[in-house]
Amino acid sequence: MSSRAEATGFGRRNEAGALATAFGWVATGLVVQAALVPFVAIAGGMPSAVGIGVVLFALRRPPLVAAIFGLLTGALADALSGGTGAAWIFATTAEALALGLLARLVFIDGIVLCSLAVFAGVLVRDVLFWTGMKVAGYPSGLGLDHLHMAMISAAESAAVTVVLLFVRARWAER
Numbered sequence: 001m002s003s004r005a006e007a008t009g010f011g012r013r014n015e016a017g018a019l020a021t022a023f024g025w026v027a028t029g030l031v032v033q034a035a036l037v038p039f040v041a042i043a044g045g046m047p048s049a050v051g052i053g054v055v056l057f058a059l060r061r062p063p064l065v066a067a068i069f070g071l072l073t074g075a076l077a078d079a080l081s082g083g084t085g086a087a088w089i090f091a092t093t094a095e096a097l098a099l100g101l102l103a104r105l106v107f108i109d110g111i112v113l114c115s116l117a118v119f120a121g122v123l124v125r126d127v128l129f130w131t132g133m134k135v136a137g138y139p140s141g142l143g144l145d146h147l148h149m150a151m152i153s154a155a156e157s158a159a160v161t162v163v164l165l166f167v168r169a170r171w172a173e174r
Helices: 003-008 012-035 049-058 063-080 087-105 111-135 143-174
Strands: none
Touching: 003 049, 003 143, 012 049, 049 063, 049 087, 063 087, 063 111, 087 143, 111 143
16 A cells, blocks of 8 residues: 555545445435435425535545546436436536545535535536536527526535534534
8 A cells, every 4th residue: 555545544445435335325315316305396406415425525535536436426327317328427527526626725624615515516517417418419498497406406405515514513522
């Protein structure tokens, strides 16, 4: 194992275990998002459980591991949603890689910065998804509506992240 891996704690076993655990949580998030989240839709937007999971994982792992996680998560999302081609793969991988790189430049810790990162990540993911759908031939007549829903979804995801991180911080104090 390299000295960098020993110094940072990012060994092969740690990354594989973290990847498997996070992928299980995101797969659960996909089920929750498909089954329960549509009931809390506000103004056409829904919080993205998958987007939140990908962002929080990417902020804590090296960019390559984050990109692999984004690729696997996007492939699962594409497999479960028919007719999207590879749009979720493209969007989720790009989101995870960008946030993994950003986390190496800026120390993103705390509830406010994590929620802002979730807002940006979910917004970028949705914009990249609809860009991929446009390239695949989806009609672009509703572009402003999709952008509006993406912004609402990003704001709702950031709000959910604030609540989740606050609850986690309070629970950790006990």
